[in-house]
């Protein structure tokens with residue numbers, strides 16, 4: 001495990017216990033992203049990279065009742081929470097503990113790969129991770145992303161850096177650099193412009 005991944009592992013060892021109680025107040029757009037995907041897509045296999053405590057896995061299981069869903073995360077503590085949350089969907093939701101750095105589809109590509117507030121935590125290496133995801137994607141597959149975008153306030157960017165989040169508008173750029181075609185993308189403002197967040201559905 002890289003030093004950066006080991007740092008995140010340590011961070012989430014403690015934050016796993018307060019994650020669901022706190023993150024609803026600032027991780028905006030997660031449910032909406034899945035609703036948008038469900039309006040147009042019918043994926044058979046779905047991967048969420050950095051699935052955390054499993055909120056999105058449950059939403060995905062409801063939105064795509066016939067899909068097989070894999071949640072991957074580097075943190076055992078976050079996955080423990082996800083296992084409890086997804087217990088009712090055990091027949092088609094599976095969990096993997098790993099750092100996402102090489103393709104995992106092994107000949108069974110994913111039709112939808114979700115990154116929800118994950119890419120801004122992969123520093124360095126977020127652009128490489130998007131390229132890995134493209135390799136894991138079926139030919140007509142889609143990548144769905146919701147994440148922080150940027151903030152005009154240096155103090156806030158510094159504070160988010162302390163929490164392992166880089167907010168320099170790098171997410172959309174990484175999708176484009178990987179050759180993905182943005183389809184439904186938007187940038188929204190949070191808390192009177194304290195920061196902006198991005199949501200994007202992109203195809204190969």
Ligand SMILES: C[S@@+](CC[C@H](N)C(=O)[O-])C[C@H]1O[C@@H](n2cnc3c(N)ncnc32)[C@H](O)[C@@H]1O
Nearest residue numbers: 050051052073074075078098099100116117118
């Ligand atoms: C902010 S949480 C987001 C969790 C969930 N996706 C959500 O929207 O609530 C970021 C998660 O990504 C995981 N993560 C970060 N980098 C990762 C990597 N390279 N491979 C796998 N998981 C990673 C962290 O362990 C953490 O659980």
